[in-house]
Amino acid sequence: MNVSTRGSTFRVHDPRFADVLGDAPDLVRIAEVDAHEGPVYVAEEDALYFTTVRTESVSIKRLALADGAVSVLVEDANHANGMVLDRSGKLVVCEQGSHEEPARISRLDRRTGERETVVDSIDGLPLNSPNDAVVHRDGTIWFTDPSYGRLQGFRPPPAVPDRVYRVDPSGRTSVAADGFDKPNGIALSLDQHVLYVADNGAPHHLLAFDVAEDGRLTGRRRLAVGTPGHPDGLKVDSSDRIYASARGGVRVLAPSGDLLGEIELPGTVNFTFGGPGGNVLYITTDTAVWAAVLNAKGA
Numbered sequence: 001m002n003v004s005t006r007g008s009t010f011r012v013h014d015p016r017f018a019d020v021l022g023d024a025p026d027l028v029r030i031a032e033v034d035a036h037e038g039p040v041y042v043a044e045e046d047a048l049y050f051t052t053v054r055t056e057s058v059s060i061k062r063l064a065l066a067d068g069a070v071s072v073l074v075e076d077a078n079h080a081n082g083m084v085l086d087r088s089g090k091l092v093v094c095e096q097g098s099h100e101e102p103a104r105i106s107r108l109d110r111r112t113g114e115r116e117t118v119v120d121s122i123d124g125l126p127l128n129s130p131n132d133a134v135v136h137r138d139g140t141i142w143f144t145d146p147s148y149g150r151l152q153g154f155r156p157p158p159a160v161p162d163r164v165y166r167v168d169p170s171g172r173t174s175v176a177a178d179g180f181d182k183p184n185g186i187a188l189s190l191d192q193h194v195l196y197v198a199d200n201g202a203p204h205h206l207l208a209f210d211v212a213e214d215g216r217l218t219g220r221r222r223l224a225v226g227t228p229g230h231p232d233g234l235k236v237d238s239s240d241r242i243y244a245s246a247r248g249g250v251r252v253l254a255p256s257g258d259l260l261g262e263i264e265l266p267g268t269v270n271f272t273f274g275g276p277g278g279n280v281l282y283i284t285t286d287t288a289v290w291a292a293v294l295n296a297k298g299a
Contacts, residue, residue: 009264017261020241020252022295027265030291031063033070035284038083040091041274048274049091051080053286063289073113079154082132087139096129096149099156103127105143119173125159132186139169140215142176142195144183164197166215177209177217185234185244190299198231198244206231206244206257223257233270237296245270250283263292273298
């Protein structure tokens, strides 16, 4: 069944998707811009930060949602990809690196554009090309480190496997999990006791891990199998539903992994919740930013 509103299509797979959509779901294009990855909504600015489509370089840009003005925060951001806000309001940036510059996780001051390195190696070996990150309420940073940079020709051969890492509040970095093909999107459940990882390699599936009090990951399990090449970006909402980007749009899953429905938008790359009520899903598609107005709210 399809629910179409003002030219927007929402595909329902489970009656529970009605709680996500509400009475008047809508999907509108709000800006034509080269928004690729790492969308982050900053409520105090009513602005969206994102990383641009990779050409010779990648920039970090800011979209003012009130008037649609786009500005450049960092002109050359070391092939930056995923981003997330930390507890201090700084952007945690996944810099994929190049043949000349090391890959790293950095912190970016939104006011000044200055960046500082959080981590750029593990046991003395360089990271591959960090892709996405999430910050725990205690300040711990979890991030994925696939070897896409090598596959896409802008990074040297990997020195370490494709893994998920944990940076604790003291700055110590450790291997959180391995055995992935291409770990990509990452998110925490509402209570932060479950870590979700999208493995975008072969097979394409969504994995879940239990997070122990000491930060160890246990209980590895597969929640869902994605569409070819996906799942990619991950988020949860205030009801603990899981959102995963796919080539055709955003797939919405129950915490059990059951597919509830889809927000159909071909070319979808990534997304984030935002807006004054927290119920707008801002979606990047490489050529534009779209806003899906929902009943569901971000976590």
